[in-house]
Amino acid sequence: METIEPSQQNSTEDSQELKAWIFDIQRYSINDGPGIRTTVFFKGCPLRCLWCDNPESQYQLPQLFYFESLCTKCHRCIPVCPNNAISVGPDNSVITNRELCNACGTCTEVCPNEARVITGRLMTVAEVLEVIKQDAPFYRNSDGGMTASGGEAGSQPEFLTELFKRCRENGIHTTLDTTGHVKWDTLEKILEYTDLVLFDMKHIDPTKHKELTGLDNNLILENARKIAQSGKPMWARFPLIPGCNDSNENITAVGEFVFDLGLKQIDILPYHRLGTGKYERLDMEYPLPDAKPYTEEQLDEIKFRLESTGLEVRVA
Numbered sequence: 001m002e003t004i005e006p007s008q009q010n011s012t013e014d015s016q017e018l019k020a021w022i023f024d025i026q027r028y029s030i031n032d033g034p035g036i037r038t039t040v041f042f043k044g045c046p047l048r049c050l051w052c053d054n055p056e057s058q059y060q061l062p063q064l065f066y067f068e069s070l071c072t073k074c075h076r077c078i079p080v081c082p083n084n085a086i087s088v089g090p091d092n093s094v095i096t097n098r099e100l101c102n103a104c105g106t107c108t109e110v111c112p113n114e115a116r117v118i119t120g121r122l123m124t125v126a127e128v129l130e131v132i133k134q135d136a137p138f139y140r141n142s143d144g145g146m147t148a149s150g151g152e153a154g155s156q157p158e159f160l161t162e163l164f165k166r167c168r169e170n171g172i173h174t175t176l177d178t179t180g181h182v183k184w185d186t187l188e189k190i191l192e193y194t195d196l197v198l199f200d201m202k203h204i205d206p207t208k209h210k211e212l213t214g215l216d217n218n219l220i221l222e223n224a225r226k227i228a229q230s231g232k233p234m235w236a237r238f239p240l241i242p243g244c245n246d247s248n249e250n251i252t253a254v255g256e257f258v259f260d261l262g263l264k265q266i267d268i269l270p271y272h273r274l275g276t277g278k279y280e281r282l283d284m285e286y287p288l289p290d291a292k293p294y295t296e297e298q299l300d301e302i303k304f305r306l307e308s309t310g311l312e313v314r315v316a
């Protein structure tokens with residue numbers, strides 16, 4: 001599937017009708033910024049991080065999730081597919097040809113077991129805001145708010161800017177959780193309505209960064225410096241992935257870079273395997289089949305190394 005460019009976003013002259021592809025809205029979130037928050041997950045991302053725990057966030061258009069464990073092999077879905085994308089495989093199993101499937105959703109309507117589900121929905125600003133506003137009392141009592149995450153929320157910038165603007169009008173704190181890979185001109189407009197930036201630091205070496213995520217980090221590091229210089233509140237976050245970016249050299253280099261930005265703190269996001277089931281549901285291969293979560297001792301050691309760069313370190 002192709003990524004939709006910002007100019008192709010569904011919009012009309014009425015900004016209320018701007019729409020974005022959203023794959024989840026999580027209420028009562030406590031790990032995406034201060035206080036209790038509602039996190040809006042945008043579909044579409046320029047990066048392809050090997051450890052991505054939301055593979056459905058990578059492509060901007062809707063996709064089909066297939067839950068094999070729920071499928072009773074009744075085969076009702078097969079004849080209804082307008083694209084002949086579903087067929088019978090070995091042992092009566094159900095195979096979906098992902099090249100032919102355009103996530104039209106027809107098969108989901110006939111499946112009696114909800115084994116087929118579409119992820120990704122086009123939503124208006126008003127629809128998303130409505131969900132966010134439901135927890136306004138919790139935000140007020142906890143100094144929380146809303147967080148735009150993904151994927152890369154900045155890949156649907158017109159919608160995001162309008163959503164942030166409307167949140168601000170409603171007294172709701174806005175946080176942007178970003179990969180940093182967004183053109184500065186675009187990011188600058190979004191930042192006008194952003195109260196806090198959560199900025200991921202993945203690898204300091206551009207070549208290694210490209211191997212791990214598909215793109216080098218030149219734009220990302222440049223944006224990090226510009227945001228820091230602008231004085232916008234920013235939290236640096238470091239997804240720590242075994243064998244990918246946890247060498248002593250990289251840990252120290254990331255710490256020093258963040259310290260030089262003038263930040264006092266960094267959050268470690270330790271590797272976990274919670275997203276592996278999603279790869280199966282999308283018929284995708286999990287890129288890190290042998291990676292194992294860290295032990296407490298290993299995390300303590302990494303924390304100590306990062307702290308030696310002068311930062312306060314939190315483990316999420």
Ligand code: SF4
Pocket residue numbers: 064080081082083084085086096100101102103104105106107108
């Ligand atoms: S979502 Fe549509 S195209 Fe895809 S398998 Fe189902 S019916 Fe076919």
Ligand code: SF4
Pocket residue numbers: 070071072073074075076077078094110111112113114115116
């Ligand atoms: S309709 Fe649902 S339960 Fe039946 S074969 Fe298709 S996916 Fe499986």
